[in-house]
Amino acid sequence: MTDVTVSLGANKYGKAENRLVKITRDTDRHEIEDLNITSQLRGAALVSSYLEGDNSLVVATDTQKNTVYAFAREHGVGSPESFLLKLGAHFVDAFEWIDGGLWQAEQFAWERILVDGDEHDHAFVRKGQATRLATVQKINGTTHVTAGLKDLTVLKSTGSEFHGFPRDKYTTLVETTDRILATSVTARWRYTPEAVEAEPDYNALYEGISAALVSTFATVHSLALQQSLWQMGKAAIEQFPEIAEVRFAMPNKHHFLVDLSPFELDNPGEVFFAADRPYGLIEGTVIRDGVAPAPEAWTDTPSFI
């Protein structure tokens, strides 16, 4: 057997993709900062953790994660650059064997939802996300037009409650009167045969209907995402006689308040972990009374929405 020797090359370790949502709520006009942060450390002395399983110098990835959330509360975010600089300085200063590291951030941009032309104080829409949808169905001699949108991500940093649900031995969810409500709306609506016949301005209808959906999301004080869904569909149908029905699929994008008490920090609704899965999935159709149902309009379109 030939003598084979191996050595450890470049390495670093840490916690990837810490989803941090920071709400600044000193006044009624909230600010949102939404980031995905990765922290990784390097140090020559860390070789023993790889070669021998010696963890005596391993600043746990869990500690790195906690530091991200605690720093958001202690120092705020401000800019991703300044936040990462603070993290980097902390790790190399606090642990002398940490020579360096790599700290990376993605920041997701949000805009305030406009309600009657005015910026809302605590309701936001993710920038540049929504995709417009349109379908023409010719079937049994009839033409149906459906339209909609997907990936319209909206968030309210207050004005949402969830309580009064049944409890059994598997229920652990704590009742809340103030939570973040966030969803990525998929909605498809069907235009009435009369609207299609009249060859309406579909661009103007799309703008108006999508504005009605988001402004209703913003203004409804929500007791559940189900109720927001209903109110959004109802508003669109009431404001636009061209719509016969609206179908929705709305994931409940959970934001969990981070427990900062182990670090002797309070967290009055400011620092959240934005989970990506599992998520609640709330679906429903809102139908104008008196219109003829047209299930064939949806033939071969995506299963529900």
Ligand SMILES: O=c1[nH]c(=O)c2[nH]c(=O)[nH]c2[nH]1
């Ligand atoms: O708006 C909500 N609807 C639910 O049905 C539900 N279930 C849950 O755990 N949280 C929530 N939130």
